[in-house]
Amino acid sequence: MKNNDLSRRKFLQSSSFGAVSVLIPSIKTGYTRDEMKGMEREGKIPGNISKWDIDTPALLLDMDAFERNLKKMSEYCRKNNISFRPHTKTHKSPIISKMQVSSGSIGICTAKVSEAEVMVKGGVGDILITSPVISSYKIKRMMELRKQTSGLMVVLDNPRNIQDLSDASVSNKLKLDVLVDINPPGMDRTGIQPGKPAVELAETVIKSEGLRFRGIQAYAGNMQHVHGFEERRKRNLKCMETAAETKRMIEKEGIEVEIFSGGGTGTYNIDNYVQGFTDVQVGSYIFMDVQYLAIGGKDFSDDYYGDFEPSLTVLTTAISQPVKGRITTDAGIKSFAMDGPKPVLKDITGVSYGIRGDEHG
C-alpha cells in the first residue's frame, strides 16, 4: 500500500465507513466497541482487538487481502496497457474509492446520481455515472454536482435525453461530458443498439449545444459470470466486438472516441484484447464473493476463480440451539446479499449456512 495516501489508520478513523467495518490486526486481548470508539477519538488505535468483543452481526474487512486485490488489479492493468475505472456500487464508500484512485485508477463509476453525490462530498471528482439520468429532478441534481466537479460524466442512450441534458447544461452555462451507452448483444438492460443507431446518436451529441462527446460505454454484464475462462473469453470477445465495430464506425465519421469503457471483474483480463477498449469497470475484485469464485479463472480450474481473494466476511453469534445438529445465529436476510448463492462458512467444514428470517441464520 505504499502508493496509497490513505493509511490503515485513516481508514479505521474514517466515519464514512463507520461501524460497518472493523480492523483486526491480530486476535489477542479484547476491547469493546465503545472502548475502540473512545480510543479512536483520542487517536489511540488499539494494536490488538479481539473478534470476541465485536458486536454482531458485523461486516469484517481483511485489509491484507483487500490490499493485495487492489495491487493485483493495478499491476495487471499497468502491464497490459489498459486503464481501470472501478465501479463503486460495490462499496459506496469514498474512502475506498480514494484508495482505488491511489492504486492507479483513472476515476470511478457510480450507478446513479445519489452515489456520485456521496463521492463528490467525500472528495472524489472523476466520476462516470453508468446509467442514463432521465427525470428532471435527477438532471437538476446532476447539474448541481457538475458545477462542483468538471470530472463528472454520464452515459445516455436516446435523443430525447440528449435534448434534456443539453438544455440543462446550456441553462447552467456549462458543457457536460457524455458517453453513448451501447447495448451489447443479449444484455438488454440499457443502451442503444450497436452500429448505425449508435453512430447517429453520437452525431446528435456532437450537434448538441450543451454536451461534449467523449466516447462509448458497452457493459456486457451478461458475460461477467460465464462459467469457465475459455468459454467466457470467446463469448465476451464476440459480444464486445459489436461495440468495437461501432467505435470504428463513429471514428470513420471523423468523430474522436476517446473513451471505450465497460467490462467488470469477470472479464478484466479479456477486455484488454478488445480492439480500442480503454478502461474496465471492475467492482467486485476488491471484496470478491461466493458467486464470482465459482466462475473459473485463467490460471485456475473452470470452477475456481482465484484471481482475487475474498476479503469481506460477516461475523455472527450463535444465539440458540433449538434442535441437535442446528445452531441459530444472529445474521439473516438483513446481513447478507440475497441475490446470489447461500453464505459459505469461513474455516468451518461440514456445516451449511441457511437464512431463516430477517435476523436469523
Added chain:
Amino acid sequence: MKNNDLSRRKFLQSSSFGAVSVLIPSIKTGYTRDEMKGMEREGKIPGNISKWDIDTPALLLDMDAFERNLKKMSEYCRKNNISFRPHTKTHKSPIISKMQVSSGSIGICTAKVSEAEVMVKGGVGDILITSPVISSYKIKRMMELRKQTSGLMVVLDNPRNIQDLSDASVSNKLKLDVLVDINPPGMDRTGIQPGKPAVELAETVIKSEGLRFRGIQAYAGNMQHVHGFEERRKRNLKCMETAAETKRMIEKEGIEVEIFSGGGTGTYNIDNYVQGFTDVQVGSYIFMDVQYLAIGGKDFSDDYYGDFEPSLTVLTTAISQPVKGRITTDAGIKSFAMDGPKPVLKDITGVSYGIRGDEHG
C-alpha cells in the same frame, strides 16, 4: 384514525420516517420534494402532491389502506378477546409503532436490542425482544435500555442465558421480565423443546435472583404461510397445542403464566382458538406483501388472502428501452425485498417485473 393521537400531519412531519415515505392525498398539481420539505418546515403541508414530482425509486405508503389495516386488526382482536403485540421488524419506525399502540396494542415486539433502542428513543416503552439476547455486549446494552423502561421484556431458551441475564440484572439492581421461548414442532429457529424441558427452564427462571417469569412465547413462523385457510387452521392449532400443553404443565407447578405470545399475520384469526393464548405478534398486516396475498384467507379463496390490503408500493422511473418489449427502470435489488416472489405491478396488466441488478428493474 380517531383513536390515534398521531395525525397524518404529524406522520408526514416525523423525521424518523424520513424521505422513505411520501403522503399522496390525491394527484393534481405538482411540488418537488425540496418544495415539500420547505412547506413541511413552515408547517404548510401541501394538499395536493403529484406522483410525477417524487424522486425515484421511492417507497409510497397509501395511508387510507394502512389505516384500514390498523383498524381491522384492532377490531378483530377486541371482538375475539385476544391482544395483539405488533412485530415492528416490519417497519422499524417508532411513529408507526405509536400508531399501532394507539390502535389498541398492548405493546410491541422487536427482533433485537438495536431495534428496541430505536423504539425507546422514539417514545415506545412496552417492548418484547423476541430472540434470545446472548453476548455480554448485547446484554449490557439491553440493561441500559431496561433502566429507561420497565416495560422491556426478553425471551430466553437456555439455562446459561438465565444465569447471565440474572447476574446482569442483579448487578444493575433491577428485575428483568422474561418469557420462556418454546420451539414449536418443525420451526427449529429458537426456543427450548415444549413439555418438560420448558417447564424446567421456567422453574430455573423462578429460582433466579434477577429475573421475573412472565410467561411463554411460541412463534410458529412455519405456519404463517401455509397455503389455504383450512389447512393452515388445522396445522397451526395442532402445532400450537404443544405450547398450550406446556403452559398447563407450568401452571400445574403453581407458576402463573400471564403471557402466551406468538403467531403472526397468517394466523391472527386462528391463534385466538389456542387454549390460553394471550397475544398475537402480527407484523405484515399493516403493509401486506405479494407473498402473503397468495396464502388464501378465511373469507376468500385458497389463493387470495384479502384480510388486509397492500398499502406499500415502490414508485420507479423508466430510464431506457434497450429492445422492443422491454423497459428498464431505476428500481432493482436495493429497492425490493429479495427473499420472496418477484414484484407485482400495480394497475398494469400484461407486464412482468424482473430485477436486473442493484439499481435496475
